Amino acid sequence: MxxxxxxxxxxxxxxxxxxxxxxxxxxxxxxxxxxxxxxxxxxxxxxxxxxxxxxxxxxxxxxxxxxxxxxxxxxxxxxxxxxxxxxxxxxxxxxxxxxxxxxERAKKIEKDLPFATLFLSTIAGSKLPLYRILRIFSEFGEYGEINKEILEIVKGVEAFGLDINTSLQRAIERAPSKPFKDLLWGMLSINKTGGEMDVFLREKAKNFMEEYRRKLYEYSRQLMFIIEIYLTSIVLGAIFFTILTAIMGGMAGGGGLIIIQFLLIVVFIPLITFGLIFVIRSMNPGGE
The missing domain is CATH 1.20.920 (Histone Acetyltransferase; Chain A)
Known part of the structure; x- marks a missing residue:
């Protein structure tokens, strides 16, 4: 404390x-x-x-x-x-x-989950016990939050003397991602019933990869839609407004229009651009 x-x-x-x-x-x-x-x-x-x-x-x-x-x-x-x-x-x-x-942790886990599950299925193909599979996986730090969760499972066995099923059960309770919870539940069930762990992980990796491809496809369509709106509404609209106000200013002699044009180009468009960049980054299923 x-x-x-x-x-x-x-x-x-x-x-x-x-x-x-x-x-x-x-x-x-x-x-x-x-x-x-x-x-x-x-x-x-x-x-x-x-x-x-x-x-x-x-x-x-x-x-x-x-x-x-x-x-x-x-x-x-x-x-x-x-x-x-x-x-x-x-x-x-x-x-x-x-x-x-x-x-935020759930988003990071789901980003790496297809690839981490594929790696787990590769290790499980050697027919090692579940604890050994997770122990080997925890030694690689390429999968961020998933590595942290798997390492906690391994620590539960090594440091606190828990059996692998109890340590998995505790990991399920604290996992922030539903797909990751489902994966751990499946591994727990397979380990209890003595099923083929590598077959289960291979199928889960295949399902996660299909879901990941679907998200990438939807993201690409949404990105094209956002770019079209940005080009037509923001960029072309700003150009048209600048030309129109320049003509009106030349006819009426209004000096205040120059300030409006300056704010539009220097303030408004950059703010909208940074906002769209933030939205696009948050929508990206691959993270960064």
Whole structure:
């Protein structure tokens, strides 16, 4: 437990204990986000930080509104109300932060899952026990978050003395990605029933590859659509608007149109371009 968590638990333990049943999904979100902190400690820390934000906002907003409104009492009450609202927003955003981390981890896992499953099926072709298959896989660091999850399974066996089935069961509970959960469930079932692990992994790799190709195809179609909209609406529209305003400015002699043209070319188009780049990167099934 860190310094902030100790102070938070000392000040807000009872309130965190009261709020913990209201957010039952937080414990799973923290586990899937690999944040090694209990739900109660995380709630207490979020309350503490939100309280600090509230204490910082009240005098700052009171000073700002006091200068503009020239009435201290109204400025203080207004700042107090806004500070409570902003601190509450910060608290709820903080509680949703582990969910965002878990979703980002799930996206990274699903990006590498087809190739990692193919590699697992290759190792399983040697008919090694499941623990040995996962042990060999964990020694390669090419698959990011999947390697971390597999390494946790191996550590559960080597460091804590768990059997491979129990360690797999725990990995399923903390896995943030549904396809990865399904893969681990299948491996657990095959290991319990004594089926052909290499055949199962080969079929799963084939299914994941087909899904990956489908996502790439959809991504290429969406990318073509976005590029067409960008070229026709943004670029050609900006060119047409610039020419039209230049003609109107020459006829009417308006100097303000030059400022509008400058803002359009220097500010608006780059902002739209960076926004589209961000959207395209987030849509890419291959990650970067």
């Amino acid at each position: 860190g310094f902030v968590e100790k102070i938070s638990m000392r000040l807000f333990h009872d309130l965190a204990l009261f709020l913990e049943p209201i957010f039952p999904e937080l414990r799973d979100d923290l586990r899937m986000a690999r944040m090694r902190i209990s739900a109660r400690e995380y709630i207490a820390r979020s309350i503490f930080i939100a309280f600090l934000v509230f204490l910082a906002e009240v005098p700052l907003l009171s000073f700002i509104f006091g200068l503009s409104l020239q009435t201290f009492l109204f400025s203080f009450v207004f700042s107090f109300t806004i500070s409570i609202f902003l601190a509450g927003c910060f608290f709820f955003l903080s509680l949703n932060y582990p969910k965002l981390i878990a979703k």
